[in-house]
């Protein structure tokens with residue numbers, strides 16, 4: 001079957017497994033932090049003004065939240081302890097103002113940052129999507145579609161979440177930490193040292209918990225990935241499940257995976273739930289120490305009551321950024337890893353740009369020549385060797401040979417999905433390497449086994465062949481393709497909306513629609529990948545008739561799986577291990593009693 005020409009985003013079994021694995025690997029670390037962050041910054045830097053404003057607001061709100069407790073301390077020392085009320089209302093109004101300004105600046109920084117994050121992520125997503133469509137077929141041949149899907153969705157989502165909130169939180173937590181400690185040291189270095197005794201305890205406790213939760217979360221993630229992959233696989237493989245009456249087995253397997261996920265989820269969530277509780281306990285311990293030792297210091301006249309209040313307030317503020325930093329750091333790690341995977345695709349070379357001197361092919365007669373063409377997918381070895389043949393305009397050329405002989409490869413080269421390592425491919429005498437790819441492909445039509453039908457009306461599915469075709473032209477094409485009668489019988493005729501994958505219609509009907517599409521496109525050169533799946537005789541006759549009509553006057557390359565359908569081919573190219581071993585008409589090759597004769601005897 002023609003590889004590389006089929007849909008890139010089909011969920012196949014291995015693709016789904018890869019998707020599951022990709023999901024499970026979400027917490028992977030980035031290989032090159034600095035380079036990835038630099039690239040992310042290039043995206044963000046478009047919004048430099050907004051980012052500067054956000055940074056200013058973060059600094060402002062941090063300063064305000066440090067100022068609040070200091071003002072409360074002053075109120076206690078200067079007014080409550082001193083039993084004075086002069087100027088107290090003004091100070092209280094000031095404290096209120098500080099907290100209001102703090103809230104406004106907090107809200108604004110979140111609001112602006114979300115705007116920046118969403119615009120940046122939308123640009124990244126758009127760049128990734130359009131770049132994917134500029135990548136050569138070789139890129140898709142080497143990768144699982146599930147894994148690529150995961151990059152466009154999961155990884156981008158990770159980056160989005162982090163930019164939305166984590167970046168601000170990390171920055172503000174760091175500022176908060178430095179700010180709190182500085183003010184504490186300024187007020188009382190001794191009490192600061194005592195207050196910080198609790199920090200190593202916090203670190204040890206957190207480390208103990210995160211070590212365990214890290215493992216548990218990984219397991220939960222892996223189990224979730226496996227379960228998701230399994231669900232998608234069994235839903236898309238419903239037909240197979242039912243055909244082999246495997247419903248119960250599938251349900252049992254699901255139950256098993258589901259209970260594994262429940263178990264790992266339970267322990268991961270329980271352990272991670274310990275973090276805030278531990279913090280709370282340590283906070284209260286810290287509060288008590290400050291109150292007790294602070295009280296002793298105050299009695300000795302070393303500090304004021306106001307300072308104790310500031311310290312008590314700070315001790316609450318102090319653990320929050322520590323906690324936030326630990327949490328956000330994990331998110332940041334996974335987002336940078338996600339961004340790295342996105343940039344890996346963006347760094348892939350797009351399908352090489354046509355030389356500026358490349359020409360447009362206006363009219364094509366359909367003469368095709370392969371002149372000593374050799375090619376290999378990998379650096380070593382050779383997939384096809386020294387292939388030479390000619391096809392005259394309007395001729396039907398059949399490619400036959402055992403699986404892996406190189407039939408699809410010849411088509412891949414003809415349509416310039418790959419370029420030959422040596423030799424030359426000519427169309428109407430023009431070396432195809434000097435022709436613009438788009439122009440070249442516009443003269444080619446494909447009718448493949450796995451014809452791609454998208455979710456939408458039949459009319460538009462056929463019009464995909466030539467977007468400017470009128471409704472009448474589409475109907476004419478459908479008639480020529482023997483598709484009209486079945487379309488008319490559909491509930492809404494040409495307006496019937498096909499389900500994704502064309503799952504509501506038969507294999508044969510799909511073929512007829514793709515023939516209609518090719519007729520509408522009216523290419524000079526046709527590529528037909530003959531269907532191997534069994535289709536009922538009446539539909540097969542309809543297909544054969546439609547194909548003969550389609551091939552009339554066009555140079556056609558037919559990848560033949562059943563030799564009886566290519567008896568009429570003007571030229572049969574017999575491929576074996578990447579070489580053309582024989583070529584000629586059916587009768588000529590039979591008389592020759594060579595490899596084709598053997599194939600014919602075996603396959604009939």
Ligand SMILES: Nc1ncnc2c1ncn2[C@@H]1O[C@H](COP(=O)(O)OP(=O)(O)OP(=O)(O)O)[C@@H](O)[C@H]1O
Pocket residue numbers: 001002003138141142377378383401402403404405406407408409410
């Ligand atoms: N994208 C690819 N990357 C690496 N090797 C490939 C790729 N596509 C095909 N091959 C290899 O190249 C050889 C020729 O493959 P090709 O698909 O052209 O054979 P084929 O004659 O069309 O086979 P089939 O009838 O099974 O479709 C095979 O050995 C195959 O494994």
